[in-house]
Amino acid sequence: MTISDGKITSDLDSAINRYEAALSAINKASNPQPEKVLEVLAARDVLSATLGRTPQPAPESLITVLQLDDRLKEQAESINEAANLGRWRRSFNPPQAAWWWYIDELQTASKQWDWLWELLSVACLVTTTSFIASIQPRFAVGGVGITEAFGMLSHSGLTLLVAGGSFTKGGQQFVQGLLKNLKIPLKYQSEVTTGLSAIMMLSALALNASLPLLAKYYSQNGQKNLHQGLLEQAGNNLDQAIALDPQNADFHLYRGEVYEALLKFDDAQTAYQTALAGNKYKAFNNLGRLAFLKKDYTLAEMMFRLGLENIQTDEVKYKLYKNLGWTLLQKKSYSEAIDSLKIAIDIDEKQAPENREGLAHCILFEVLQAAKSDTESLETEKQKCAENREKFAASREFDWYTHTLQRLGAIKAAPQQPPPTQKP
Structure with a gap:
């Protein structure tokens, strides 16, 4: 290596070192000053010129230059924030090959979308x-x-x-x-x-x-509260379920049951009618039950018969025939009441023994007694009623009727007392 070659190599190393130092200064500063940016660009100019007059740069030196250029490109954001490169280019008129003077345009191109x-x-x-x-x-x-x-x-x-x-x-x-x-x-x-x-x-x-699933969660909580007699909580949960999924007719049906338990019959009727509009035909039974409690037996009979025209499931049909028989008893239509209750009993006895309610036998006993029927049938229904008393006493609907009627009686006896907030 000649002395001249050694000097060129030394100049290249010096230019690389200067470039690296200028980049490091920018890298350390969160908001670099314009003069620091200008030093980087000037250092890169010197490096470019030195490379141009170096006949055979060492591969290690070229790799270092590439790495430093990558660092410069990574600092493009800081450079663009600190310097007005467009104005600088108009002042110094750098060639297009000096890409570092146009780094803002390179970045703009990458952000054209x-x-x-x-x-x-x-x-x-x-x-x-x-x-x-x-x-x-x-x-x-x-x-x-x-x-x-x-x-x-x-x-x-x-x-x-x-x-x-x-x-x-x-x-x-x-x-x-x-x-x-x-x-x-x-x-x-x-x-x-x-x-x-x-x-x-x-x-x-x-x-x-996911709103319907969340609404179902609130509805399940509301039904659980209803069974526990926590009527205020049940109402809140069902109101939330309806708000989340107002088209679900089941929620309106359950809300009506809470209103009914609170003796808010007008609100219960509105809720049941909303459920009915959503093709929840079980609401016919509940509307008929409301009419029964109000002693509007003609309307109750109509609701139960409409329900029988629309409902196919045995569980609800049993309730409808049973309640229809109960209603016809109040209207003293004993023959029709007996026919309706016998159908209810037939449906009930098709169920597994543990699922039978048995309340229809008790109502039929009352009908036969009121109709002064033969003693043998009367005694048979009386015995079956006694046998099933434990089952139907735990029935929700039986519980509903007895306690609601008791509370209605209590309210009539003492109108100044507000209705209780929980089921007895």
Whole structure:
């Protein structure tokens, strides 16, 4: 190696060292000063010139230059924020081959599709906010659980955060700073924001799709409360279920039963009619029961007969025939009452012994007694009624009738006393 070659090699090493030092200065500064950026560009100019007059640069030196150039490209965001490269180019007129003077244009080229990502973000956010706006009021009925409240608030907060980053300058700066702290390069931030918007939209869609399941959960709790006699809690849970899935006729039917247990017969009737509009024909039995309690036996008979025209399941048909027989007893239509109750008994006896109710035998005994029927039939039904007393005493409908009638009697005897809030 000649002395001249040694000098060139030394110059190349010096240029590389200067370039590396200038890059390190930018890398250490969170907000580099313009003069620091200018030093990087000048150092790269010197390095380019030195490489141009170096006949055979060492491979190690070339690899180092490539690595340093990669570092420079990684600092493009900081450089663009600190320097007005367009004005500098007009002053110094660098050649097109000096790509480091045009690093802002290189970055702009890589972000030419940002408008599309931002458009997709806006579409996702509009969809998300519309779903949240329609879902959130539904949780304000029966009280929101901790899990639901946290999920809704966090979802809404994230939506507002990303929306602010899309629609406002301050929001954009905040989101950019946040993503920068997460080590996400600026050139990918539009894509990341779009991804977050899409995730929120999908989660909002998933939440909306899960509303019927959540409504069923509240309904099950309401039914459990109803059986326990916790009527206020039952009402709250069923109100929440209806708010989440208002088209579910079962929920309105159960809500009507809570109203009925509270002796709010007008509200119960409205709930049963809503269930009936949703093709829940079991509501005919409940509407007939209400009419029976109000001693409107003509309306009760009509409801029970309409139910028999629409319902096929043995469980409900048994109740309808039994209640129809009970109603006909009140109307002193003994022959029709006997026919109806015998059909109910036939349906009941087709069930497994442990599932039979037996109450129809007791009503039939009352009918036969009122009709002054033959003693043999009377004694038979009396015996079967006694045999099944333990079963039908635990029957929900029997419990419903006896306690409701007792409470109605108590209210008539002492009208100044408000009805109890729980079943006895």
